[in-house]
Amino acid sequence: MIHFDNVSKRYPGGHDALSQVSIRLDKGQMAFLTGHSGAGKSTLLKLIAMIERPTRGQIFLDGVNLNNISNRKIPYIRRNIGIIFQNHHLLYDRPVFDNVAMPLIIQGYRRQEIHKRVRAALNQVGLISKEKADPITLSGGEQQRVGIARAIVHKPLLLLADEPTGNLDPELSREIMELFARFNQVGTTVLIASHDLDLIKQMGSPMISLQGGRVLHNGLPFSLNTNREL
Amino acid sequence: MRNNPQKSSRLRSYFGHHLRVCLGSLGRLYAQPIATLMTAAVIAIALALPVGLYIGLSNIAQVSSGWDGSTQISLFLHTEVKKSDAQKLMRRLEKHKDIKKVELIDKEKGLQQFKEISGFGDALKYLDSNPLPIVLVVHPRIMANQPDRTTKLVKDLGKHKLVELAQLDVQWVKRLYTFIEIANRSIWVISSMLAIAVLLVIGNTIRLDIQNRREEIEVSKLIGASDPFIRRPFLYTGLWYGVIGGVLAWIITLLSLLMMENPIHKLALLYHSDFRLTGLDTGNTLLLILISCLLGLVGSWIAVSRHLKDIEPS
Numbered sequence: 001m002i003h004f005d006n007v008s009k010r011y012p013g014g015h016d017a018l019s020q021v022s023i024r025l026d027k028g029q030m031a032f033l034t035g036h037s038g039a040g041k042s043t044l045l046k047l048i049a050m051i052e053r054p055t056r057g058q059i060f061l062d063g064v065n066l067n068n069i070s071n072r073k074i075p076y077i078r079r080n081i082g083i084i085f086q087n088h089h090l091l092y093d094r095p096v097f098d099n100v101a102m103p104l105i106i107q108g109y110r111r112q113e114i115h116k117r118v119r120a121a122l123n124q125v126g127l128i129s130k131e132k133a134d135p136i137t138l139s140g141g142e143q144q145r146v147g148i149a150r151a152i153v154h155k156p157l158l159l160l161a162d163e164p165t166g167n168l169d170p171e172l173s174r175e176i177m178e179l180f181a182r183f184n185q186v187g188t189t190v191l192i193a194s195h196d197l198d199l200i201k202q203m204g205s206p207m208i209s210l211q212g213g214r215v216l217h218n219g220l221p222f223s224l225n226t227n228r229e230l
Numbered sequence: 231m232r233n234n235p236q237k238s239s240r241l242r243s244y245f246g247h248h249l250r251v252c253l254g255s256l257g258r259l260y261a262q263p264i265a266t267l268m269t270a271a272v273i274a275i276a277l278a279l280p281v282g283l284y285i286g287l288s289n290i291a292q293v294s295s296g297w298d299g300s301t302q303i304s305l306f307l308h309t310e311v312k313k314s315d316a317q318k319l320m321r322r323l324e325k326h327k328d329i330k331k332v333e334l335i336d337k338e339k340g341l342q343q344f345k346e347i348s349g350f351g352d353a354l355k356y357l358d359s360n361p362l363p364i365v366l367v368v369h370p371r372i373m374a375n376q377p378d379r380t381t382k383l384v385k386d387l388g389k390h391k392l393v394e395l396a397q398l399d400v401q402w403v404k405r406l407y408t409f410i411e412i413a414n415r416s417i418w419v420i421s422s423m424l425a426i427a428v429l430l431v432i433g434n435t436i437r438l439d440i441q442n443r444r445e446e447i448e449v450s451k452l453i454g455a456s457d458p459f460i461r462r463p464f465l466y467t468g469l470w471y472g473v474i475g476g477v478l479a480w481i482i483t484l485l486s487l488l489m490m491e492n493p494i495h496k497l498a499l500l501y502h503s504d505f506r507l508t509g510l511d512t513g514n515t516l517l518l519i520l521i522s523c524l525l526g527l528v529g530s531w532i533a534v535s536r537h538l539k540d541i542e543p544s
Binding site: 049051072075076077078079081083089091093102103105106107108110111150 | 448452
């Protein structure tokens with residue numbers, strides 16, 4: 001699903017965010033991306049979502065070389081990805097339903113289909129009763145779940161999450177992670193950037209550790225076979 | 231792509247989407263009526279100004295259109311010339327091959343006309359004697375499109391010993407036409423400048439709108455919105471500004487005409503004319519609104535193409 005081949009990213013000004021990163025994440029897998037802040041987690045996710053372009057190396061997404069995608073075609077790549085942010089990125093000028101419906105409207109779904117899918121997505125995150133609520137009236141955990149509903153409403157092949165539990169207490173964080181695990185069970189590939197090592201350990205999924213822009217560890221968390229390819 | 235809807239339903243949904251975005255843009259403008267009206271009023275005034283000038287000029291052109299055919303030469307005779315001599319001259323002139331008809335306006339008739347037209351009738355009572363000369367109005371056979379022959383005739387008539395001054399009345403009509411021509415050109419210049427002003431106003435308004443909706447644009451880009459999709463609501467907003475501004479401009483023009491109609495008609499009556507102001511006809515009204523819409527669309531397009539690129543998710 002995701003294949004990084006010797007990817008480096010240097011930001012203007014000379015900062016090397018990623019150096020010669022080669023990783024692979026198969027279809028239907030779920031994995032965590034860890035590392036201290038500044039280790040390159042966000043950059044790696046941004047390269048997949050084509051928010052940034054690599055300085056060197058190649059990235060393949062579902063077999064497509066992202067280097068060959070023109071800027072004009074980026075939206076169509078992003079439509080196969082659901083992205084979840086730490087700060088939700090919800091729009092506060094419209095109710096929950098309209099926030100979740102955005103990806104479907106962008107892709108030109110019909111009204112009945114939109115209603116059906118938004119309800120289904122809100123049901124999956126347990127917020128079906130809040131569809132008419134303003135996002136600002138929801139708690140942090142609920143807002144994050146609206147963000148997740150928006151990311152999965154168009155059934156993307158790949159789910160990317162950047163510190164999705166960053167602002168939540170351990171109980172809520174666990175709930176959110178279990179939500180991701182459930183999406184993974186129905187076939188969605190999931191990649192979650194998080195520094196919450198305790199939680200990652202509990203989830204038992206493979207882990208990619210970054211340090212200073214390089215891959216430090218690639219495999220099951222704290223297992224002995226640290227060099228196993230994913 | 232795995233999850234895309236069927237093509238036919240997509241096409242139907244495409245038009246539905248346009249309709250929704252179009253109405254959504256109008257709804258956003260309606261939600262801030264004061265701000266919307268202020269912007270639309272600026273556009274309307276900028277458009278109403280050249281339209282008003284245009285209407286004024288076309289009315290002047292219409293009033294004066296009957297005049298150039300009636301070229302006439304006024305022969306002002308010396309004041310001491312007697313009426314009988316003037317009548318003799320008149321009969322002689324009528325035999326001239328280039329002259330169709332000659333009218334004699336004697337001193338009394340001249341005074342009468344002067345009273346009627348000038349409105350100085352009462353003041354004239356205080357004069358001991360009639361200061362006006364006898365005037366022979368010569369209608370040449372020559373038409374206005376033969377200026378050389380007309381000029382020669384005027385020159386010849388001016389040399390006659392009884393004539394003090396021969397004046398070709400078409401001269402001032404020509405001057406008026408030249409003046410209208412200049413005014414017409416200046417309307418174009420003014421219109422172009424005001425059109426640019428409208429573009430700038432709309433462009434600036436849309437730019438602010440883009441800044442206010444920065445978050446929405448960023449999120450839309452992140453979840454796969456194409457550039458045309460993001461542009462669309464702003465272009466419709468510009469279009470709506472054009473529509474509202476155009477209609478307002480039409481209303482302003484209409485009201486101004488209504489306000490001027492009565493005094494102008496009174497003035498026309500004083501000149502013994504049944505002249506009435508003509509406003510914009512349907513074709514020109516539609517043209518005004520069409521131009522306004524076009525300016526709205528172009529203005530927003532400029533703003534969108536300049537500022538939407540700057541907003542990228544990070």
